Amino acid sequence: QRSTKFGVSTSQNEAANLYRRMAADPHIAPAGLAVHIGSQITSLDPFERAYSALLAFGAALRDEGLDVPGLDLGGGIGVDYDGGTPCDFAAYGALISQLFADSGFKLGFEPGRSIMANNGVLLTQVIYVKDGDNKRFVIVDAAMNDLLRPTLYEAHHTIQAVGDYGADIGPADVVGPVCETGDYLGQDRMMPLLDAGDTLAVMSAGAYGAVMASSYNTRPPAGEVMVLDGTCHLLRRQRTISELLAEESIPALD
Ligand SMILES: Cc1ncc(COP(=O)(O)O)c(C=O)c1O
Structure with missing residues (x-):
């Protein structure tokens, strides 16, 4: 988003142009795309929308012939700081399978807080x-x-x-x-x-x-x-x- 200090916007082809530039540079081998949409997210809906957009973006770059080895899905899985109820990783995993099962992308995750906070x-x-x-x-x-x-x-x-x-x-x-x-x-x-x-x-x-x-x-x-x-x-x-x-x-x- 343009309104935060993080990331590169996908509007106006900013992210795509950056990826193309990196891919064309003989000294850089892009490892893929990464997204992190925020913290303490307790519904799957924002993940589904962000991951779907990332998948479509990655697929579009591939269609251009660019190498996009992996997608890093970031963190953000909400933690229960009141009662310590464990995160529903099964539901999160099911969403990931549904979206990425046959995509051919190597996936990365950053779930540190959701694993460690209540431990x-x-x-x-x-x-x-x-x-x-x-x-x-x-x-x-x-x-x-x-x-x-x-x-x-x-x-x-x-x-x-x-x-x-x-x-x-x-x-x-x-x-x-x-x-x-x-x-x-x-x-x-x-x-x-x-x-x-x-x-x-x-x-x-x-x-x-x-x-x-x-x-x-x-x-x-x-x-x-x-x-x-x-x-x-x-x-x-x-x-x-x-x-x-x-x-x-x-x-x-x-
Ligand atoms: C790129 C990135 N990945 C992962 C995280 C971890 O997020 P959380 O601890 O909310 O799951 C952050 C936190 O700001 C981040 O900026």
Whole structure:
């Protein structure tokens, strides 16, 4: 679309001309066409329309005699951030078969979020519970530097107390210790009576979690553990503050 920074428009033959130019260049061997129509798409209809258009476009280029080895269908499969219901890959797969079965194109997919999001949780401990004038704040030891999505685009992640803390006593904002008002993991969440040391699980943190983490506020991002068949494997340990500082060098200035 011309209205976003992404992609090349198919209007006015822009994409076709670009492909022709690349195919004519002796130094470039085009691998095919790629489409990514957006994120968190929960109906198959937009995929069907986009993929049909891509297929027709690829077929038209082939009819001209151009080599179009593959079609990359991008990502965008919507994830349930509320209840964690798995994505309906069977329905998505059926659509792909229906559209591309005999097309002869090699297909590529980018389904990372839809596979990973609900397979990861961010575990965090309560540091302190602060009763504000009109709000309860549960301050935890994870923050926007570990999981940026709520701060960045008001993304919703379910937050659960790990263990039996009794019934919820009222809403609270679950916030980190970073010096930003926007440093929160959840707002107005019903929470039980919590105290320092209690554990919370921020759900659906398996995608756009660790990869978007930073060391803002000199906070080493959380380590990563994979649980496989009941066994924990440390994938990446949390760096210490000394290690963070050791990565920096100060120029010798006169
Ligand atoms: C080209 C491309 N592919 C795949 C993705 C992943 O999308 P999602 O995580 O929403 O499935 C993106 C995200 O912006 C993208 O730009």
